[in-house]
Amino acid sequence: MASMESVVFVGISIVSILVLLIPRRSQYYFSLFLHVFLSLIGFLWAVRSLLEGGTKIFPMIDGVTYLPTLTIDSLSAFFVFLISFGMLTGILFAGGYLKPYRKKMSSLELGIHHLAFIWLHISMLMVAVLREGTFFLLAWEMMSVSSFVLILFEAGKTETRLIALNYLIQMHVGFVLIMGAMMYVQSLGYAFGFDGLAGYFSQQPILPLFMVFFIGFGIKAGFVPLHTWLPHAHPAAPSHVSGVMSGVMIKMGIYGLLRVLTYIHTDLYAIGLIILGVSMFSGLMGVMNAITQHDIKKLLAYHSIENIGIIGMGIGAGLLGVALNAPILAALAFSGGILHILNHSLFKSLLFYGAGSVYQATHTRNVEQLGGLMKSMPKTAFLFLLGSLSICGLPPFNGFISEFLIYMGLFKGLGLDIWYLDLSMLASILGLTLIGGLAIFCFTKVFSITFLGSPRSPKASHAKEVADDMILSKVLVGVLIVAIGLFPNIFVQWVAQVTALYVPDITPIENALPTLMKVGIAGGVFIVISLLLLWVRSRQQKQVVVDYGPTWGCGYTGANPAVHQYTATSYAHNFTELVGPLVGTKTHYKQIAEEEIFPQQRHFETHSFDVFEQALIDKPAQLMRSTSNRHESFQTGKLTHYLIYVFAFLVLVFLLTYFQIL
């Protein structure tokens, strides 16, 4: 019985290839059909694990031994749900998003895209349920390759091809580290794959191998400084793909990390501190860099890094709690971190779908060319606002719930009798506060510049609201965002099952449930008060004279919002000045010299760059290139020169041997 749905699963994997052969018109519906089935299977697995608990192990198809065995515990089930929901909204959004491309692209191009999207779904599900090394790595590789194909959607652009290549290389660095770690474990006589880790971690030194896994999975998750692929890949991919990549796929890195952590029971203090420190750094760097971006999708990509940081802070603080035997800190922070995985996958995909809608309507991702879309695309705008509010962690939406749990864990962690722990708790609290404040700064910027004021270019003034199926997918996500915000209990109870894998005592979560209910109620009261006041206001407006006129220009009658309104650069400027070298900004401007009496026409241009990318990727690559360039002079292409090299080498060998140096 257990494998009925996995037979369907295998069937879908095989049938999926047909998407290449059918005409363009029906390709989307065919792939939608397959995705719905895959998601249903995912929901089935998740719900079954939720209701029955424990770990389920069953063969993919009964009696077929060469196919892998599936293992589903509460952690797998949680991620399976995340994948299924994320992919479902992704494919719904793709319906409207791909429509304009249907005329431009051949059926083979679109077919490959759909096939890769289906296989991304399949491979992510497999990553979450496979434990055996070979199959896990195969699924992991499938995931990277299919997302590589998805990024290549607009392969006509050279930039896209370079970005996709960069992505592929970085993913394989991670892949090699994970595979190497697993092979090393196997070489010591343990099983290949996750199952062998239990034995390894109980007998061998933990930290070095953990660090290898952390870096390997961290590249996928996007911890700073391993994040450099992320701000490029997300904008280059079409929006349903970036929504899914940011919402779901980078979480598989977190999954890998969490899976490895299930086998570690000692040394958690050091591991917790490492994760907490790296995560806090990622969170702050992510949001700071986000503020300077003007590409709306690049900005969102940096926010993914920020949120991975928040997730990691929850996990790291939770591990500290486990290590120091502080049950409240452990349970609350850890469950907050886990819940934030779900929350981020929701609001980030919502925001990416919003950005995709804007891109489809205006054909630009540069916020400096947008503005005033609130009037032409009100549905998209309000859903984007919902996403913005929840990503800032504001009540009564879902982001607040997970941050609240992490905060509560941190504040409860203050009571322990270790002063340096108090300091790290305080640092984390302040880190989280700053991240929250910066996120508000960033999202007031991006929301205002994109949707408010008046259009900054003809592209923005001609925008029209997007198709209904794109709105529908966003509404689906939005409903869940509000639901988690108002009824946190249900979701936190679910998350508690996952937390139980790491934290021995989860009673603090049960004790926190009444508090969470009050948080939900307070959120509900907020909505009620707001609606009530809005009703009062509408009554008042009917009784008085309401007039319309131009924006008050402070006495200057030539004021024109289209020209004089604030821009994204000026909004970010006072912040970038404050943090200085942490976020890189380059200015291209030639100062007017003193002797220049009649100044020439000048251009002023600023653009931001990633400090870490420059230091870790660009600089070494440049160094390598310049070193090899310097040796280029040896390569003359003349045979005689090469013969001289050979001769010189032989003389050298002779001399070295003669003087007995070699």
Place this chain on the structure above:
Amino acid sequence: MAALSLLMILISAAVIPGIISITKAKLSGRKGITLFQPLKDILRLFRKGSVYSTTASLIFQITPTIHFAGIALALLFLPFSGGAGLLSFSGDFLFFAYLLAFTKFMLIINAMDTGSGFEGMGANREALYSMLVEPAFFTIMASLVLLTGYASFQEIYNNVHFGDSSLSYLFAAVSIYLLVQIAMVENSRLPVDDPRTHLELTMVHEVMVLDNSGFDLGLIMTGNAFKFAIYGNLIANFLLPQSFSLATNVIIYLVVQVLFAVIIGSLESFRARNKIANNPQFIITLSSIALLLFFSVLIITHKLILE
């Protein structure tokens, strides 16, 4: 008790703007307004019509109301004289702080919706300052949680009075100082912002609401008065132990609120405004003072022992 707490806040909110204004007038040798003039101004605004910018969208119409709703809800969290607010739970100060951040978010997008360069500038400064001031508030709360071992407004205030009282009160004094400064920043008063300034370029909060009129402006001004009362309440509660009788506490509370308003009025009268570019430094200084507070708690509770 919760209802009484709400009533006390409403009373203080009604008089605080008047008292501040009167204090400033007296100190500068002017005659000044009557106590309830600001209240009357607001009430008149509620009856007035509105003018909306043609640039602005629906956001401009709904955000002042939601902004106000958030501040009104924040009132329900405040404790009084040892009793809990209407909404009280472990970690309620987090909800409270994030709720106020929510209201800021609303006001900022409200300003940005008008497409005015001036309002954008004000909104931008407000966003930066409120971001910078948040760590100070959270450090104070963390110190209080560390000192008392509790994590809700009511429990914190009830327990800060117990134990080694002399040290606790020393601690309370520093907290009060910081809360007054935070209130000045959060309510856009001197030295960060000057409500009396005439030049839009130097404004922060005032320039954000240039385009709001009628009902909306009334809500925003009521919200400002409430915010003063909220910070006054946070300060007053340090001085209201459960052991005192209710009547005494009511009197102490009102005296503290009046004193708070007078202090703000006098600080504004004798203080010069910061250069705009120096504001971030000033605000970050508050966080560092709050950090000293945290360290002193570590020392008080003998967790950090200095040799």
